[in-house]
Amino acid sequence: MPDAAELLAAYDDQLRPAEYTQVExxxxxxxxxxxxxxxxxxxxxxxxxRDLGVDGAELDKLIARQRDFFAxxxxxxxxxxxxxxxxxxxxxxxxxxxxxxEDRETIVIGAATDIAAQPARTPDGIVIREVSTDEDFHRIAxxxxxxxxxxxxxxxxxxITRRAYTTVLVAEAGDQLVSAAWLVAKYGPHFAGMWGGSTxxxxxxRGIYRALVARRAQVAxxxxxxxxxxxxxxxxxxxxxxxGFIAVGTTTPYVWTP
Numbered sequence: 001m002p003d004a005a006e007l008l009a010a011y012d013d014q015l016r017p018a019e020y021t022q023v024e025x026x027x028x029x030x031x032x033x034x035x036x037x038x039x040x041x042x043x044x045x046x047x048x049x050r051d052l053g054v055d056g057a058e059l060d061k062l063i064a065r066q067r068d069f070f071a072x073x074x075x076x077x078x079x080x081x082x083x084x085x086x087x088x089x090x091x092x093x094x095x096x097x098x099x100x101x102e103d104r105e106t107i108v109i110g111a112a113t114d115i116a117a118q119p120a121r122t123p124d125g126i127v128i129r130e131v132s133t134d135e136d137f138h139r140i141a142x143x144x145x146x147x148x149x150x151x152x153x154x155x156x157x158x159x160i161t162r163r164a165y166t167t168v169l170v171a172e173a174g175d176q177l178v179s180a181a182w183l184v185a186k187y188g189p190h191f192a193g194m195w196g197g198s199t200x201x202x203x204x205x206r207g208i209y210r211a212l213v214a215r216r217a218q219v220a221x222x223x224x225x226x227x228x229x230x231x232x233x234x235x236x237x238x239x240x241x242x243x244g245f246i247a248v249g250t251t252t253p254y255v256w257t258p
Contacts, residue, residue: 008248014188019047022186024161042154044077051086076257083250099254105231110245112220120214140180178203181212190226
């Protein structure tokens with residue numbers, strides 16, 4: 001297993017470019033100097049290299065151009081920052097341009113074979129299965145909306161458009177959908193991302209999240225994927241580190257809303 005510095009370098013080299021080289025049909029991609037803007041989804045996205053190579057007034061102009069581009073489209077956007085990015089004062093420039101930080105998360109990476117080998121019992125009363133129908137994706141969006149108390153209906157269409165490279169799993173108690181998570185296999189030849197994992201309140205702390213991690217790791221091994229990456233919340237990070245994931249950095253989305 002490489003050390004944290006080597007894993008972070010691989011993250012920069014392989015996962016970050018995939019943000020704009022591996023997009024769904026019909027999604028727009030435009031380069032503006034060092035950044036690439038992606039548009040046509042529920043929210044725009046700005047992908048950056050580790051070092052933007054500009055600072056001061058030039059950085060402010062670069063940020064303003066992205067904001068104004070999406071403002072003209074009537075779309076919000078996310079500028080995904082990482083704790084090791086340069087210039088180091090990028091977050092303050094984004095804030096000055098009207099961007100608002102969301103919760104900071106920890107970038108963790110683990111070897112798929114090691115994670116898949118960890119024992120993870122499916123909790124009593126729970127069935128985990130793979131889904132791929134539009135109906136199930138809409139069920140997932142409705143569950144996520146209820147869990148987070150905000151409109152996440154766009155998630156259904158998002159999963160539908162990403163279906164070709166995404167494995168979606170649900171955890172069900174009878175006919176109740178209690179959790180969902182997905183494996184995104186588009187990040188270069190060695191990496192897959194793990195997303196989702198939100199669980200209905202009454203079913204938390206029973207091992208569902210861990211079971212979904214293990215099942216996705218098994219799918220990754222079957223597909224020949226070497227490493228798994230997660231943007232981990234403060235709740236999920238301890239679970240993932242106990243399973244063998246290594247923290248390599250942090251990420252904070254900065255969001256602008258028209």
